[in-house]
């Protein structure tokens with residue numbers, strides 16, 4: 001990518017789509033970054049920009065959120081779509097949400113000034129966390145042994161904690177795994193071979209059918 005295209009990407013990525021005419025990109029980044037000169041990006045900066053587009057939330061419709069009219073859902077839709085698509089509460093387990101959200105608050109607080117990012121109040125922050133944790137991914141406590149366990153563990157722990165096989169019945173798992181393959185594509189995370197997907201589905205179906213997995 002050319003330096004100018006990268007700069008534009010930076011402005012769009014960080015500034016959430018405030019379209020800037022190409023000729024003004026350098027000037028806009030001068031004022032927003034508060035630095036002089038319109039430098040060509042260093043290799044490290046280019047890598048950072050490319051990397052920032054990987055593993056972003058794939059996005060979902062507001063109406064599909066659990067309890068879409070609750071205050072928590074509204075806070076999520078208002079504040080968490082300013083830089084990327086709407087994140088699903090099911091994307092992380094209850095234990096992991098606080099650290100993910102903390103990373104986002106840091107960015108939101110830092111970018112509030114020049115880029116006009118909206119900042120939620122303290123009460124809204126805890127409301128949001130409560131909402132995310134209430135509708136979080138149900139994480140596996142302990143996983144039964146069996147063929148495909150290793151494939152499940154390495155493939156399915158790359159974006160979030162390992163899901164509890166019991167959350168879906170055996171006939172439902174193929175559809176869920178297919179959706180995860182789409183997530184991998186949308187989030188630019190490497191996919192799985194057909195054989196590996198079959199292995200994982202086989203493991204999940206067996207584990208979910210067990211009477212006492214936990």
Ligand code: HEC
Nearest residue numbers: 052055056057079080082083087100103104107108111117
């Ligand atoms: C100021 C811009 C900005 C806002 C606002 C923002 N994010 Fe992010 N978000 C990012 C960036 C940049 C990344 C990619 C780097 C990373 O993962 O930290 C990201 C990545 C993510 C990811 C995927 C990475 C992971 O750890 O799973 C999730 C989930 C996420 N954000 C959730 C949220 C939530 C929830 C909110 C609202 C509280 C939010 N974001 C608001 C900038 C933002």
Ligand code: HEC
Nearest residue numbers: 088090091137155156158159163176177180183184187189
């Ligand atoms: C590329 C990142 C990524 C990988 C890898 C991934 N997931 Fe997910 N997963 C997501 C996202 C994003 C969500 C929330 C949106 C959704 O449900 O599609 C999610 C949500 C879930 C949920 C909760 C939603 C539901 O339908 O129950 C389960 C269960 C799940 N993943 C299982 C898996 C399994 C099994 C694998 C391995 C085949 C896997 N994930 C691999 C991104 C990923």
